Amino acid sequence: MAHKKILILTILTFLIVLSGCNSKQGGDNVSESKEESKQTVSLEKVEGVWEGSINVPNQPLPITVKFIKEDGKISIPIQGLNNHPLTNITLNDKNITFNMPLPGQKITFVGKLADEKITGTFTQQGQSFPFELTKSDDVAKDEQLEEITVHGGKMTAQLKIPEEEGPFPLMIIIAGSGPTDRDGNSLLMVGKNNSLKMLAEELSKEGIASIRYDKRGVGQNIALASKEEDLKFDHYIEDAIAWADFAKEDKRFSEIGFIGHSEGSLVGMVAAQKVGADLFISLAAQGDQSMRF
Known part of the structure; x- marks a missing residue:
């Protein structure tokens, strides 16, 4: 089955590049796409963002599909495909x-x-694989979305503020590696653990506000996806710093800290030093395996 995985990834990569080259050309392909678009029906029932994967053996291919009214777009971050x-x-x-x-x-x-x-079947070049999409959770009533400008465009985050009167200490929560979203869930894992979402909820109960955000190329910030060779670790650090700068200018917040999980811990500890954060908390961070105590 491994050769099937290689085949479909290779085909998608080649065709995405080819599509980009042909997008500037007119002709039958453009006419055909317009004709197909006319057949689209009202998508009110499924309107929103759906996240999931094409379950290619041994390595699921993460995808995000967005339906708006009579329109639909697909993003495949691993392939550098955004809002196709x-x-x-x-x-x-x-x-x-x-x-x-x-x-x-x-x-x-x-x-x-x-x-x-x-749930259903994805078919290409005679090869078929199951796929599954789950609708992204809506923003809770006691939360709100904030948007800032970062490298490459706009970034959205989810802000949770306690019910009491502020100002509040604020923790910026940074997710771990891979396609892990602001709630701590990954497209590469079955089900949702909502670990970071629950962390934000517990912080709120203790009078602490929090910001959590999807990394560039994931979930709400899928539009910030870029080719892997163009994505730098510094971009993640700059994003975290940008949210700290946002918080510093907001009178709702007093002290500012970072909570980083796994890879997010590496991002957070650098960002915390650069902005002079009041607190940094590391969760399950990487360590030096050669050290013994």
Whole structure:
């Protein structure tokens, strides 16, 4: 089955590059895409952001699909694909289908909607693999979204503030490696643990505000995805610093600290030093295995 994984990743990479080259050209491909788009129906029932993966053997391929009114887009961060248009979207009761248009290819998703999930089959070049999407959680009533400008565009974060009167100490929560979102959930793992979400909730109970955000290329900040060779560790540090700078200018907050989990701990400890944070907490950080006590 490993050769199938290599095949589909290779095909997607090649076709995405090819699609970018052809996007500037007119002709039949453009006309065909426009004709397919006309067939899209109202997507009110599934409107929103859906996250999940194409379950290629041994290595799931994380994807994000966004439905808005009569439009749909797909992002595949590993492939450097961001907001690629979907066509021929149909929604009939609980059955949904959509195509991913690439020159000379027919790539289809055929799924079924149930319990805030879409499960089905992804097909390309005669190869089929199961896929699963889960609708992203809405922002809780006691939370709000904030947006700042970072390298490459805009970044969104979720702010949770205690019910009491402020100002409040604020902790900036940074997730670990891979496609891990602001709540601590990863597309590469089955189910949701919501570890960072629960951490924010407990902090709020103790009178501490928190900011947690999806890393660039993940969830709400999928638009900040870039090619792997262009993504630097410093970008993650700069993002964390940007949120600290935002908080410093906000009178709702007094002290500012960082909580970093795993890779996020490495990001947080550097950011904390650079901004002169009042507190830094490291969760399950990397360590030197050669050290013995």
